[in-house]
Amino acid sequence: MKPLLPLIFERSVAGRTGYSLPPAEFPLEGIEQLLPQDQVRQKLPLLPEVSEGDVIRHYINLSLLNHNIDRGFYPLGSCTMKYNPKVNEDVSRLPGFARLHPLVPEENAQGALELIYRLEQYLAEISGMDAVSLQSVAGAHGEFTGLKIILAYHKARGDFRRQTILVPDSAHGTNPASAAMVGMKVVQVASDANGCVSLEDLRAKTDDTVAALMLTNPNTLGLFDVNIGAIADIVHAAGGLLYYDGANANAILGKVRPGDTGFDVVHLNLHKTFSTPHGGGGPGSGPVGVKSQLAPYLPVPRVVQGGEGYSLDYDYPQSIGKIHSFYGNFAVNIRAYAYIRMLGAEGLKAVSEDAVLNANYIQARLKDAYHLEYDRLCMHEFVLSAKRQLAKGVKTLDIAKRLLDFGLHPPTVYFPLIIEEAMMIEPTETEGMETLDYFIEAMLQIAREAEENPEIVLGAPHTTPISRLDEVGAARNPVLKWQP
Amino acid sequence: MGKHYLPNTGPQRRQILQAIGVGAVEDLFSYIPEKLRFSGLLNLPDPIAEPQLVDHMEELAGKNNVEAVNFLGGGIYDHYVPAAIDHVLSRSEFYTAYTPYQPEVSQGTLQAIFEYQSMLCQLTGAAAANASLYDGATTVAEAALLALNATKGRRLLVAGSMHPSYRQVLATYLEDFGAEIEELPLEGGKLKAEAIAPRLGNDVAALIVQSPNFFGIIEDLPALGKLMAAEKGLFVVATDPIALGILEAPGALGADVITGEGQSLGINQSFGGPLLGFMGVADKLVRKMPGRVVGQTADAKGRRGFVLTLQTREQHIRREKATSNICSNQALCALAASVYMSLMGPQGLREVAAQSLAKAAFAREQMTAVPGVELPFAGPFFKEFVLKLPQPAAKVIAAMADKGYYVGIDLGRFFPDMNDCLLMAVTEKRSKSEILGCAAALREVLA
Numbered sequence: 001m002k003p004l005l006p007l008i009f010e011r012s013v014a015g016r017t018g019y020s021l022p023p024a025e026f027p028l029e030g031i032e033q034l035l036p037q038d039q040v041r042q043k044l045p046l047l048p049e050v051s052e053g054d055v056i057r058h059y060i061n062l063s064l065l066n067h068n069i070d071r072g073f074y075p076l077g078s079c080t081m082k083y084n085p086k087v088n089e090d091v092s093r094l095p096g097f098a099r100l101h102p103l104v105p106e107e108n109a110q111g112a113l114e115l116i117y118r119l120e121q122y123l124a125e126i127s128g129m130d131a132v133s134l135q136s137v138a139g140a141h142g143e144f145t146g147l148k149i150i151l152a153y154h155k156a157r158g159d160f161r162r163q164t165i166l167v168p169d170s171a172h173g174t175n176p177a178s179a180a181m182v183g184m185k186v187v188q189v190a191s192d193a194n195g196c197v198s199l200e201d202l203r204a205k206t207d208d209t210v211a212a213l214m215l216t217n218p219n220t221l222g223l224f225d226v227n228i229g230a231i232a233d234i235v236h237a238a239g240g241l242l243y244y245d246g247a248n249a250n251a252i253l254g255k256v257r258p259g260d261t262g263f264d265v266v267h268l269n270l271h272k273t274f275s276t277p278h279g280g281g282g283p284g285s286g287p288v289g290v291k292s293q294l295a296p297y298l299p300v301p302r303v304v305q306g307g308e309g310y311s312l313d314y315d316y317p318q319s320i321g322k323i324h325s326f327y328g329n330f331a332v333n334i335r336a337y338a339y340i341r342m343l344g345a346e347g348l349k350a351v352s353e354d355a356v357l358n359a360n361y362i363q364a365r366l367k368d369a370y371h372l373e374y375d376r377l378c379m380h381e382f383v384l385s386a387k388r389q390l391a392k393g394v395k396t397l398d399i400a401k402r403l404l405d406f407g408l409h410p411p412t413v414y415f416p417l418i419i420e421e422a423m424m425i426e427p428t429e430t431e432g433m434e435t436l437d438y439f440i441e442a443m444l445q446i447a448r449e450a451e452e453n454p455e456i457v458l459g460a461p462h463t464t465p466i467s468r469l470d471e472v473g474a475a476r477n478p479v480l481k482w483q484p
Numbered sequence: 485m486g487k488h489y490l491p492n493t494g495p496q497r498r499q500i501l502q503a504i505g506v507g508a509v510e511d512l513f514s515y516i517p518e519k520l521r522f523s524g525l526l527n528l529p530d531p532i533a534e535p536q537l538v539d540h541m542e543e544l545a546g547k548n549n550v551e552a553v554n555f556l557g558g559g560i561y562d563h564y565v566p567a568a569i570d571h572v573l574s575r576s577e578f579y580t581a582y583t584p585y586q587p588e589v590s591q592g593t594l595q596a597i598f599e600y601q602s603m604l605c606q607l608t609g610a611a612a613a614n615a616s617l618y619d620g621a622t623t624v625a626e627a628a629l630l631a632l633n634a635t636k637g638r639r640l641l642v643a644g645s646m647h648p649s650y651r652q653v654l655a656t657y658l659e660d661f662g663a664e665i666e667e668l669p670l671e672g673g674k675l676k677a678e679a680i681a682p683r684l685g686n687d688v689a690a691l692i693v694q695s696p697n698f699f700g701i702i703e704d705l706p707a708l709g710k711l712m713a714a715e716k717g718l719f720v721v722a723t724d725p726i727a728l729g730i731l732e733a734p735g736a737l738g739a740d741v742i743t744g745e746g747q748s749l750g751i752n753q754s755f756g757g758p759l760l761g762f763m764g765v766a767d768k769l770v771r772k773m774p775g776r777v778v779g780q781t782a783d784a785k786g787r788r789g790f791v792l793t794l795q796t797r798e799q800h801i802r803r804e805k806a807t808s809n810i811c812s813n814q815a816l817c818a819l820a821a822s823v824y825m826s827l828m829g830p831q832g833l834r835e836v837a838a839q840s841l842a843k844a845a846f847a848r849e850q851m852t853a854v855p856g857v858e859l860p861f862a863g864p865f866f867k868e869f870v871l872k873l874p875q876p877a878a879k880v881i882a883a884m885a886d887k888g889y890y891v892g893i894d895l896g897r898f899f900p901d902m903n904d905c906l907l908m909a910v911t912e913k914r915s916k917s918e919i920l921g922c923a924a925a926l927r928e929v930l931a
Binding site: 026032046055058062065114179224228257275400468 | 500503506512548558559570577584602619622629647649706737745752757780786787794806814815817830864
């Protein structure tokens, strides 16, 4: 096979080194004698032998193969690919944060504890909750934590029958997967003709075995569920709780708070709504907020403020316990804290207003060229379907690949599952009108191409470093590592 | 304030509203029932400009003491982080990209992950590795879930010498799972293989150990591996990747799953996060492994490329039947580890391990020469060891911090009967004079 770029192993030259270590000061020869003799490593790992310059050149060349938000538009629905402010990167790297060990005496970590304490308060205010923990490090981790809290709450009340988690058919895959991870049974609730939770189906499936309903609102169609009041009533009346998946919280900042609409538990994705970078897949941060009756079950330790400053408090006997080695993704949380401090209440509200404005603009201009299942005002994202183009043999996947030729990242595709040939588009507030226009024109051109010259779409991408890859072959005969 | 992140101007907003066909931004929120809307202004601090933010953050960072000489461990270590790493991580192309769903424009991330998986397999002796999990603790919990899924067993034998926080997280994860966790007793701070044998059986899903263990002691992995070779249950080993520069790969000693905390591989301490949970598995477990995996393939023109693969294990396809709920992982931390392992190479990694061991051995000698200080555990260790003090550890630690030394972790935090013990870690960064200074300070504090 012709390599696009060599693997770093293929750049290796025996004897070359890329490290600079402090003086040993002690003889290292024979140091293995301190180890159990049957555990001394006989053969060193075949790591690359390269210079520092080789390493930098390798990774810089790799980096140039990536699309990224700093290079261009990235309208991945439900992923909130907004601009990541540079100052947040700088302040997260201050030595007072970056070099702080998590187990220093608490009086030596007052700045870190204060930041955690304050950010928890801000997020509680934004989500309308009473208490927040920053310990969960990703959205799915937050879901897991929130569901554990819900189960602990039911069990503490002697209610052991609740073995079911309700999940709408439009939900993210993490919702049912998280429910399974806490040992719960998943029951799916249908959507109604408006793309919202079917109240009829919800009523039919809600009984005293339901621990909670997990809901994303606005949902994955980008639609605010107008029946949220009734939904909360149905679930609460049966003794269940309401879980808010915060994946789409970028639509609601300062406009509506989950805690005011009946939700008992929320998680927020700081790597979506609060501008922390996605890092090519992580690290993220998925704080969990709860109403006061659930606060005793939050993970420990909690950060508390007392007369002598801030401290870590483990004394919550009803807590679900620990869910992370330490206190969550602190350096990610620093960035979110900085973001909130710079925007303030007015700024956050403007974020959601522009996010919703931008999404509606694209929707309005594309809905004649592509099928729009639910034709109404959307929130921060919306879902188009390529089913009209499918008549000409052009699938959503082809449209996605063709967008790459315009230097654009495609939307989230084939999700939510309830829309055929789905394209979920979320522009975010950090894109200006001319970027949106460029995307719209590209989408319109592709729609015309699908009519007049489908081959160009079907053969896309034409301009990327590599063309479509054999994914079936990759899964059938997995090659998961370099072999010498 | 903060409006410099929002490019639309007033006239553009009006133009957009016109194109949508509504009169005001507020109309776009009309689907939210009036009585549920938040009408006031969130109670948050007033916005500040960038220069003030920098001042404020410097002030907060300044309230943390990172000047003391650091002998803290317990999963997070003060190994040197080469400058080149942050220069790679600071590339927008890496840190502002999403999960590589579109391989044609994500080959940078995908190849980097493939290389990470390859290096991890080299280091640990695993047949395959995933693209990262959250941290050491949750990775051990995921390994336990993997074992319950892959075997018919319901019992998990867990070493009492495993990091107490990892065991706590494991307990949280397993609580509603109908699995039984049995803590294996210790002798002299480590496991005894003979004491484990009678507990084994077909209902055991896994033996889960950490080596070097929480106390820094190297467990007898060859004996444990032999014990598990004939068993249906999995042998799960959590380890310190730096130790593997000098210690045998667990994969070569019979481990089926190799996990642990990868922070030592070039990741900042950052008050304990973000970290890097790594996982490698034996061949038979590849399709049951949690987390994303990158595989090699080719395009139509025969060019080598990389894609996310074996996705039918994952939540976005399998939903409640997925091997894990994980979606976001710690990709950028895995990239840091790859850059670290590339810079170090086989020789550098061996030297980091050897220096840490040599300096730790010297420190142990110096500290135990202080009157009243004892070694509660004998036996081979790697870069960390326990000291028994004639006074409560918390008090000694506070006094040492005042003298400019983070001498160790108070073990009373984790084990009530060990509140006169501390755990001291020594990396290649510590110099002879720092160690001697620390010993002298300890002598004064205990005098």
